[in-house]
Amino acid sequence: MKLNQILLTIILGAALSFCTTVWAQGGGAPAQGGSAPAQSGDASGNPDFSLVTKAVDTNGDGKMSRAEWTSKGLPTSSFDMFEKGRDYVTQKDYEENAAPSGIDLNGDGKLTVEEFVEFDRSMSGGGAPGGAAPAGQGGEHK
Ligand SMILES: [Ca+2]
Ligand SMILES: [Ca+2]
Numbered sequence: 137m138k139l140n141q142i143l144l145t146i147i148l149g150a151a152l153s154f155c156t157t158v159w160a161q162g163g164g165a166p167a168q169g170g171s172a173p174a175q176s177g178d179a180s181g182n183p184d185f186s187l188v189t190k191a192v193d194t195n196g197d198g199k200m201s202r203a204e205w206t207s208k209g210l211p212t213s214s215f216d217m218f219e220k221g222r223d224y225v226t227q228k229d230y231e232e233n234a235a236p237s238g239i240d241l242n243g244d245g246k247l248t249v250e251e252f253v254e255f256d257r258s259m260s261g262g263g264a265p266g267g268a269a270p271a272g273q274g275g276e277h278k
Contacts, residue, residue: 182231183240183247189227191249199224208249211256 192200192208201224205215218229239255240247 182235183245185227185230185247187246187248188230188252199226209253210249211253211260214252214256 188210189200192204192210194204194207200215202212202215202219205225206212215225218225218233220229235247236255236259239251241251241254
């Protein structure tokens with residue numbers, strides 16, 4: 137009898153501290169990747185990508201194919217980074233990677249295709265090394 141009580145106390149105590157630990161970890165946005173707080177932004181601070189998804193995923197299947205991606209002028213370097221060999225990108229891929237700070241050019245918390253393209257252009261120093269000369273293409277003018 138007494139032994140049971142002791143055991144119960146131990147079990148309850150262990151369970152309680154376990155719960156507390158779990159809650160403590162779950163509650164306060166655990167810094168993934170641990171010891172790198174100096175990194176420029178973490179993924180949870182990404183600007184809203186849904187505008188880009190909406191614009192790029194033209195057939196609405198939830199996947200941004202390479203064709204969809206490039207037809208919007210988005211950088212293939214980003215596509216290659218996200219696609220992980222599947223040849224498509226989802227919004228989740230974006231959300232799992234910290235967006236470079238400053239990509240939300242107008243700072244409204246939402247990323248647009250235009251901002252994405254413009255940001256990439258400014259990062260790559262203007263010149264397209266791939267040689268996909270977009271000069272002649274009219275594209276959309278708004
Ligand atoms: Ca699609
Ligand atoms: Ca914006």
